[in-house]
Amino acid sequence: MKFFGANMLIIVLILSGCAENEGIAEENDANVYMNVSSSSEVPKYLRADETPTYPVGSQVxxxxxxxxxxxxxxxxxxxxxxxxxxxxxxxxxTVGDPVKHYKWVIHEEIGNAGIAPFEPGDHVLLHVDHAEGMDGAGATIESAKPTTVYMVNFLNTKTGSEVKNYQWVTEDELSLMKK
Structure with a gap:
């Protein structure tokens, strides 16, 4: 019985420590952990949009x-x-603190994804390395939207470095360059 009580005390202490350290990153503010890949590799079953609003080669x-x-x-x-x-x-x-509102994981980057989209509140397993510790992490779907996603190359306005093959930006997050 003493063993059970000691174990319960340890569990309570661990959980209270977790509750005190809820340093939750908002709007992808976990940028310190970004693993901006330069790989143009896309998930196996992802299909190209044949008539996207912004065709390949467009400046946006x-x-x-x-x-x-x-x-x-x-x-x-x-x-x-x-x-x-x-x-x-x-x-x-690998990091520990929850990351809230992470944009975007696509359907093909989720373990055991069938044909039907996931719904808000669904618990899923991520199979993507957009950020450190993301591959294999458990996640909760906050929102889902059918859309065209874009892979883009851009020049970082803060560092001046080129980011190649950034995955993913949605159509409503882009606009045409004004001439």
Whole structure:
């Protein structure tokens, strides 16, 4: 019985420590952990959008702040794909603090994804390495939207470095460059 009581005390202490350290990142503010890949590899079953609003080679402005230096950047479309994009909350496998409102994980980057899209509140397993500790992490779907997602190349407005094959920006996060 003493062993059971001691174990319960340890569990309570661990859980109370977790509750005190709820440093939750908002709107992808876990940018310190971004693993911006330069790979043009896309998930196996992802299908190209044959008639996207912004065809490959288009010059666009990014109207999203997934990472510092992204919003307002000029970008070139390098891929356009039809899918369902999800905003998720996940707990990184290597970092520990929950990341809320992460944009975007696509349907084809989720373990055991069938044909039907996931619904808000569904618990899923991520199979993607957009950020450190993301691959293999459990996540909760916050929102889902069928859309065209774009892979883009852009010049980071804060660092001046080129970001190649950034995955993913949705159609409503882009606008045509004004001439």
């Amino acid at each position: 402005i990014i109207n999203a702040n997934h990472m510092p230096g992204m919003e307002g950047a000029t970008a070139t479309i390098v891929g356009a794909y039809k899918t369902t994009a999800y905003k998720v909350t996940y707990i990184p496998k």
